[in-house]
Amino acid sequence: MKRLNWKQWAAIAALALVVLVTSLFAVRTFRRAIYWRMHRDEVIHPWMTLPYVAHSYRVPPHVLYDALKIEHPPHDHRPIKQIAKEQNRPVNEVIKTLSDAIGRARQQPSSNGPPPERSP
Numbered sequence: 558m559k560r561l562n563w564k565q566w567a568a569i570a571a572l573a574l575v576v577l578v579t580s581l582f583a584v585r586t587f588r589r590a591i592y593w594r595m596h597r598d599e600v601i602h603p604w605m606t607l608p609y610v611a612h613s614y615r616v617p618p619h620v621l622y623d624a625l626k627i628e629h630p631p632h633d634h635r636p637i638k639q640i641a642k643e644q645n646r647p648v649n650e651v652i653k654t655l656s657d658a659i660g661r662a663r664q665q666p667s668s669n670g671p672p673p674e675r676s677p
Contacts, residue, residue: 603638607633607635625644
């Protein structure tokens with residue numbers, strides 16, 4: 558049996574690394590798919606963020622931000638309880654507003670993206 562030289566070992570190591578990284582990404586994608594399949598239409602809790610609720614209920618995030626009359630900042634990770642505190646409103650009222658907005662959004666035909674800009 559022939560011994561492998563350093564170039565062959567390097568090629569084997571590179572191939573093993575590529576297989577490992579590909580496997581990690583595949584497992585991560587699979588886990589995310591399973592997670593969101595199991596977390597559809599979650600009951601809205603104060604710890605949730607608006608993007609999380611939007612993803613769970615399959616509505617665009619701008620629908621929820623518009624319902625609360627706030628700007629949609631990128632990468633907004635504020636929980637609902639913090640938004641309620643900032644608006645001086647009870648958390649249950651904010652959750653009710655979000656639920657109503659989700660119901661209205663689901664009754665309308667789906668659109669891809671935010672609503673068109675209004676003319677002055």
